[in-house]
Amino acid sequence: MSKILTIEDDKFLRELIKRKLQEVGFEATSASNGEEGLALVKEEKPDLILLDLIMPDMDGFMTLKELQKDHLLASIPVIILSNLGQQDDIDKAKQLGAVDFLVKAHFTPNEIIDKINKILNKKES
Template identity: 60%
Template sequence: MPKTILVVEDDKFLRELIVRKLKEEDFNISEAIDGEDGIKKIKEEKPDLVLLDLILPGIDGFEVLSKMKEDMSLAQIPVIILSNLGQKDDVERGFKLGVVDYLIKAHFTPGEIIEKVKGALK
């Protein structure tokens, strides 16, 4: 059975590009365009992995992570951050909140992002 990935990303172009690449690899995909929708879908769908932007309208990605970690039914879902925030403090904060990987958008191609997703699901 294919794994389900929730892509939480407000940039339409990037979200559609990542979704297309993930579908090519036979993943089931769910999408959210902001933090509130992301939290709602995480609770309802319990995806196998969340690909999470940090800069989102409303609730940001760090808040999404905090809410996931507070809920034992969600705390074990692996999260990969995909963000333009590359400062050391942001990266450390992400790992302290339990992310499995922290990817800076400008440093990774869509193909490399897919490889990171596959690696996190093994």
């Protein structure tokens, strides 16, 4: 069973995603900010991370930078889930190691699950 960590400050969205992940058979954990998320990444070693960009204290860009500093964590695929959809933000996230970028308003939970499955299947092959 693949383990997915969601780092998202919006409690409603965080819980919705966590529930959906569990419904389809993933082991799901979540964090409400970047610092908490980094601690969980080190502890849980997830197979994939869903990461919001706009969060208090440590935003998603800073969280990505910290993940890339640790060679054991840098290989974990990160999908950005954000309300930011400008090309500059997408490019910056990908430069910092994100494998995909989803604008929240444009994707349903089922489409997010499809993206996760595609990325995890690529990783395994």
